[in-house]
Amino acid sequence: MTTTTLNEPATTGAAVTENKEQPEPIQRVSIICSKGTLDMAYPGLIMANGARMNGIDAMVFFTFWGLDIVTEKKMDHLHVATVGNPSMPIPTMVGGLPGMEAMASTMMKKQMDDLEIPSVREMIEILHDSGAELYACRMAMDMFKLEKEDLAPQIDDVLTVMDFYDKSAGSQIIFI
Amino acid sequence: MPAVEFNSLTLEVNEEGFLTDSSQWTPEVAETLAKEVGIDELTEQHWKVITFCREDAAKQGAPPGLRRISKLSGVNMKELYQLFPKGPGKLAAKVSGLPKPQGCI
Numbered sequence: 385m386t387t388t389t390l391n392e393p394a395t396t397g398a399a400v401t402e403n404k405e406q407p408e409p410i411q412r413v414s415i416i417c418s419k420g421t422l423d424m425a426y427p428g429l430i431m432a433n434g435a436r437m438n439g440i441d442a443m444v445f446f447t448f449w450g451l452d453i454v455t456e457k458k459m460d461h462l463h464v465a466t467v468g469n470p471s472m473p474i475p476t477m478v479g480g481l482p483g484m485e486a487m488a489s490t491m492m493k494k495q496m497d498d499l500e501i502p503s504v505r506e507m508i509e510i511l512h513d514s515g516a517e518l519y520a521c522r523m524a525m526d527m528f529k530l531e532k533e534d535l536a537p538q539i540d541d542v543l544t545v546m547d548f549y550d551k552s553a554g555s556q557i558i559f560i
Numbered sequence: 561m562p563a564v565e566f567n568s569l570t571l572e573v574n575e576e577g578f579l580t581d582s583s584q585w586t587p588e589v590a591e592t593l594a595k596e597v598g599i600d601e602l603t604e605q606h607w608k609v610i611t612f613c614r615e616d617a618a619k620q621g622a623p624p625g626l627r628r629i630s631k632l633s634g635v636n637m638k639e640l641y642q643l644f645p646k647g648p649g650k651l652a653a654k655v656s657g658l659p660k661p662q663g664c665i
Contacts, residue, residue, distance in 0.1 A: 430664055436641070437626050437649025501665065502627065510627065513637035 412441040414548070414555040420452030422462040422489060422504075423469075428560045429453070429507040436514035443555070444511065445548050446539075447521035450560075451528060454520060454536045459504050463489040505536070512538035517551070519543045578654050585614075585657030593655045598646055606643055606655070609635050613656040623653040625663035 413435045417428040428444060435442040452458040466472055466479030466488045478484065493503075502510060511518060520535055522544045532542055543551065571589060572580045577596060579585060590610060594602050602610070612633035616624045626649045630637040644651040650660050 434649070434664055437647055439645070439647025439651075500627075510630075510637055513641070515641055 410435075410440050410556055412552075412555045413443075414552040414557045415442065415444045416557065416559045417444060417446050417450035417453055418448045418560065420449035420458070420462060421465045422492060423464055424560060425450075425453045425462055425504055426501075426507075428558075429504070429511065431558065431560075432516050433507065433511055433514060436511070436516050441555075442511075442514075443517035443519065443551060445519050445521060445543065447524045451520060451524050451530065451535075453504060454508060454518065454539055455530065455534055456536060457534070459508070459536060462504060464492050508536050508538050519548070519551070521545070521548075576650075576660060578659055579657045582617075582657050582659075589657060590655050593657070597644075597651050597654065599644070599651075599655070602655075603643070605635055605639065609633055609640065609643060609652050610656045613652055613658060617656070617658050623656070623658035623661045625649070625661050625665050626652070627665045628663075 413432070415428045415432050417425065419425070428450075432442040432444045446454050452462060463485050464472075466474065466485045467476050469479070472479055472488070474484070474488075479488075508518070518539050520530075520532070520539050520542045522542050525531075525542055532539065569584070571584050571592075574580050577593075579589075579593070591602055594600075594606070599606070609629060612629060612635075613624055616628070616632070624632075626637075626640065629635070629648075629652060630640055635643070640648040640652070644655075653659065653661050
């Protein structure tokens, strides 16, 4: 039995020139989640999960409003911003009316449910099970007077910014 | 197009190593594909995942995403990562002889 290495790109294909070196695959990503709105929570979580599904090491660092994504009392109630969000198909003045933000958030959650997109809490559980490392920012925790017990149990540790860089050795850093 | 030879059979694969003709798949082919992605031996749990993926793809017309596998195959997320450490999202489908899943979850 002979096998060729499947992982290597086609060497016979015309599109691949002979001496062209393949770019290094990404080995590890560090994703900083700094925003607490629903629309800014998902990109970081989906990207971290996508990395793990693709065999890439991932860590997520929750800082500032991003802490809401992993704070027990808030993570199930994240909202879409209806004011100051130019992509919202309603005027800012209308978006500011009482109840608008709650309504838009409910609509978006319903839509995501229909598409079988997991809730924020389930995303955190999936990330933890996938082996992604999840960290909270020390300074933001102090600012918001939070203790580790206030956070989802999947959070591995509370880190300073220097710890963050130490743990990000060799990482691509993505700020959201 | 790259090809991998197996016994007297030549398997057509795309540039990412996925079988281009799912009907060429056999359990022996799965073992060959598994070795290519660093899995030396397919265990009973691997087979549970592979069987689910193939049956689900036949029913749905597309390979299942990882969350779907973890919910319906009887193998949980944590274990899926142990079974396919280099990325269960695509490797479960690859070893099962299916195309790369198109979902993000």
